[in-house]
Amino acid sequence: EAGVAQSPRYKIIEKRQSVAFWCNPISGHATLYWYQQILGQGPKLLIQFQNNGVVDDSQLPKDRFSAERLKGVDSTLKIQPAKLEDSAVYLCASSLATLGGRRMNTEAFFGQGTRLTVV
């Protein structure tokens, strides 16, 4: 079974530039997550999709970050404009979890992440 694919693996940009990350989840997974992990910290949930609807985006800085999930499959996360404090690893994950259904008790599968450096 193919895992969660993310690209690019690394990205260096200057502050105020824009950047986009792409994620392809495991086939058939209804739920997709984007996390931001700053060095030495735990992953912080930015947005969680259920199919192409949003479960939670309370910690997504909406003035600069945006995310979409195309046809309930692939997803892109964009930052525009980037700040120095956005330097982090951006992790995408997916799971079978369905809201209100029996498959809530499932694990999330993570991609390798995109390491973003803003200079």
Add this chain to the structure above:
Amino acid sequence: SQQGEEDPQALSIQEGENATMNCSYKTSINNLQWYRQNSGRGLVHLILIRSNEREKHSGRLRVTLDTSKKSSSLLITASRAADTASYFCATRISGGTSYGKLTFGQGTILTVHP
């Protein structure tokens, strides 16, 4: 803010010893999960315990859950140098407008010396 908080932040032990990590959380949960992260890599799921379970085992892993205290512990028995990694607890929220939300704690860095 993060839902879970791990304790200790760092743990250093000798190979063969047991390692215990604790996690506390704030809201009602559907389940609690533990993940492992090797340096520079993605997270890997280790074990899941449902809110109506009190203890679960998987190989050298033992997880307990006390919903009255909103806490969990992960025990790794007979640790190996290869267990060196960061360990995170994650909670799946069971109520409210963000039902099903999966949030992580800050993690415990485990170092196992050969």
